[in-house]
Amino acid sequence: MEIEVVKENGEILKQVVELGTKNSKTLGHFPEGAYVDHARKGFLICAHQERILLGYILFSITSSKSYVRIIQLCIADEARGTGVAKELLNSLKNKFRFSLKGIALSCRCDYIEATSLWEKYGFKAMDKVRSRSLKENYLFKWWYDFGNHDLFSLSHSNSSKQKALLDANILIKLRNDRKDEISGTNFLLDDWLISEIDFFYAPEIYNEIKRDKNDQRARETRAFLSNFYEAKFDPDLRDIILEKLHPIISGSSENDLSDKRQLAECIAGEINYFVTTDEKILVADSEVNKLFGIQILRPIDIILRIDEDNNKSNYQSTRIAGVNYENGFLKSGEIDDLVDTLFDKNNSEKKHELRSIFTLASVNIKDCRTRVIRDNNRVILGVWISELSPDRLLIPLLRTTKSKLSSTLFKQIVSELINYAVIKKRNLIVIYDGFIATNDQETLENMGFLLKDGEWSKLAIRAIIRSSQLFDFGYVSDHYDEKSIKRRLSDISNSDEFLISLERKLWPLKFSDVDIPTYIIPIKPFWASQLFDYYAANDSIFGAKASVVWNRENVYYRNVKPVSEKNPSRILWYSSSSSDKYSIRTSSIVACSYLDESQIGEAKELFRLFKHYGIYEWKNIFQLAKHSPKTIIKALKFSDTEVFKYAVPFSQVNDILFTNGRKRNSFTGPLEVSNQIFLEIYKLGVNHK
Incomplete structure (x- = not known):
């Protein structure tokens, strides 16, 4: 028997689809395209004997919650x-024991054989919930813990789910249990989705029910709605949104108006996805998304996009280009405005306590700084207070207001606080704001903060060390399980995988003894300045203005070259020469990032997959693809960029290559280099020594 990852175009995949379809009654419906999609991502593992399929396991990675979720485990009858x-x-x-928290899955309680398997293997039945199916079935929510809580502080059960609103037509089809293989409506009730997404309905549906002449059927529809959540919103805001929708979406019939009201209620309820099969609504997706930051999707698309969108805490990533924001110190007369805007009434925060925090910070002129970010209309976007103690950076308050920018702004503020602590030589950051939203807590966790006794803390060290030196730094033993980490580091077979995961959590710390691929990748100065190089954009978040995008993750598109980048890996960004106005910090290496994903495909398809990252518009991709949407290009998804204060010029980079036995290079395409070359360039970029 052999175990291997299923390839998307292999013969084994056909056997997987056949076996899954044969067992769909117990596994749940799963479209063939979804099997292909999971195989493409490497999320499908099989067991075979001489190329005859014995069984498979299909899964996904929920990065924001740091666990792997089993969607299907299926064994052939004879095996x-x-x-x-x-x-x-x-x-x-x-595969994942050193990088994630554990394995989650949902399974019906009456599946006796499967229940026995999970229990024997060591899974724990964490909860029992009702299935969304029409029959009264119940599910166990099973959890297998890897024991990595010295690295990851929030448990999977604390993370919020995705949210989507189903329009009336979708709900009626579900009520009638209609099979709709084209749109995928009937797949929305599959059991595995129950732990990933909450489905809502718009109150407008009650008006549609009222028009049903069959009273018995109307009662059944109302009762059916108890399986879902009702959207809550400000009706005045709903009406304002509705007026903006009228010129965007065609149709004036009673049904058309009802559909628009449902969409308006979805937007006003701050629900990120609207699920429909109505073409009039679907064709307006781009314009509605541009105005309100909401996605309109068909049922099957919401299922296939769960894995992509699950990493976003509360809304899709967007880039701000060409806009300056005021980022200044707290001024007199602003405290009342800030208190009224920021206090968390939903969680019983007291105004006088919040006011006290601002007051204490204002009088501590020597050690405290309060920063306020406003847009061009003077609307408050974010506020934070930092205090320098003798050995640490204390953050008593860190808030962003509800807007399309809130999640990305929160990430950028945290990144800048880490840099600020490094500059000020404070090796520990402690955030003790007791009213940080759950979604923002996920961000803190993903950026290496640990929750202990109600405080979020993170080491803030910019250095290159061997992994054996980690516990030479103060505070490390207080925040990490030294015994557990040293045991894992001694496991030679998994040490690199574990070290990479640990390095990401300890960013910007770098390990010199980790075996991770590194690539020097050329990028045009304009895209460098727009994607990450705030020095080239002549700005940073601690300056007076902010014109850089506040994004932790981004995507860069380029031509396909012989180098096939592996991930995870490091990127050194080489800003090429240029004669345009973005010509500062050119012909030099300006930053480093982690490469999370590299995909090759047709230009149009890659743009569809990654259009919510970065600043690229289709016209940019179309030009790269030489005006053919089917041209094969490459998309590099990267994160945790560290911008070099001192750009490393072309000549020095080539000197480093030469002294390490490599030929000089013009960097017209990606170049794979050694870890030693990376470390020498990195030292110059951050220390200028």
Whole structure:
């Protein structure tokens, strides 16, 4: 028996689809395209004997919650009871045991054989919930813990789900249990989605029910709505939004108006997805998204996009280009405005306590700084207070207001606070604001903060060390399980995987003894300035203005070259020469990032997949693809960029290459380099020594 990752175009995949379809009654409906999509991502593992499929396990990674979710585990009839399931689970566990929290899955309680398997393997039945199916089925929510809570502080159960509103037509189809293979409506009630997404309905549906002449059927529809959540919103805001929708979406019939009201209620309720099969609504997706930051999707698309969008805490990433924001100190007369705007009445925060925080910070002129970010209309976007103690940076308050920018702004503020602590040589950051939203807590966790006794803390060290030196720094033993980490570091077979995960959590700390690929990748100065190089944009968040995008993750598109980048890996960004106005910091390496994903495909398809990252518009991609949407290009998804204060010029980079036995290079395409070359360039970029 052999265990391997299924390839998207292999013969084994066809057998997987056949086996999954054969067992769809218990597994749940799963479209063939979804199997292909998971195989493309490497999220499908099989067991076979001489290329004959014995079983498979299909899963996804929920990065924002740091766990792997099993969608399907299926064993061929003739292979059951032979240990195939255990081997597949072992393979999945070994693949992710050092980088994620654990494995989650949902399984019906009446599936006795499966229940026995999970329990025997060591899974824990964390909860029992009702299935969304029409029949009264119940699910166990199983959890297998990897024990990585010295690295990850929030448990999977604390993370918020995605939210989507189903329009009336979708809900009626679900009520009638209609099979709709084209739109995928019937797949919305599959059990595996229950732990990933909450479905809502718009109150406008009650008006549609009222028009039903069949009273018995109307009562059944109202009762059916109890399986979903009702959207809550400000009706005045709904009406304002509705007026803006009229010129965007065609149609004036009673049904058309009702559809628009449902969409308006979805937007006003701050629900990020509107699920429909109405073409009049679907064709307005781009314009509605531009105005309100909401996505309009067909049922099957919301299912296939869960994995992509699950990493976003509360809204899709967007870039701000060509806009300056005021980022200044707290001024007299502003405290009342800030208190009224920021106090968390939903969680019983007291205004006088919040006012006290601002007051104490204002009088502590020597050690405290309060920063306020406003847009061009003077609307408050974010506020934070930092205090320098003798050995740490204290953050008593860190808030962003509800807007399309709130999530990305929060991430950028945290990044700048880390840099600020490094500059001020405070090795520890402590955030003790007791009213940080759950979504922002996920951001803190993903950026390496640990929650202990109600405080979020993170080491803030910019240095290059060997992993064995980690516990030479103060505070490390207080915040990490030294014994557990040293044990994992001693495991030679998994040490690099674990070190990479640990380095990401300890950003910007770098380990010199980690084996991770590194690429020097050329980028035009304009895109560098817009994507990450705030020095080239002549700005930073601690300056007077902010014109850089506040994004932790981004995507860069380029031509396909011989170098096939692996991930995870490091990127050194080489800003090429230019004669335009963005010509500062050119012909030099200006930043480093982590490469999270590299995809090659047709230009139009890649743009569709990644259009919510970065600043690229289709016209930019179309030009790169030489005016053909089917041209094969490459998309590099990267994160945690560290911009070099001192750009490393072309000549010095080539000197480093030469002294390390490499030929000089013009950097017209990606170049893979050694870890030693990376470290030498990195030292110059951050220290100028």
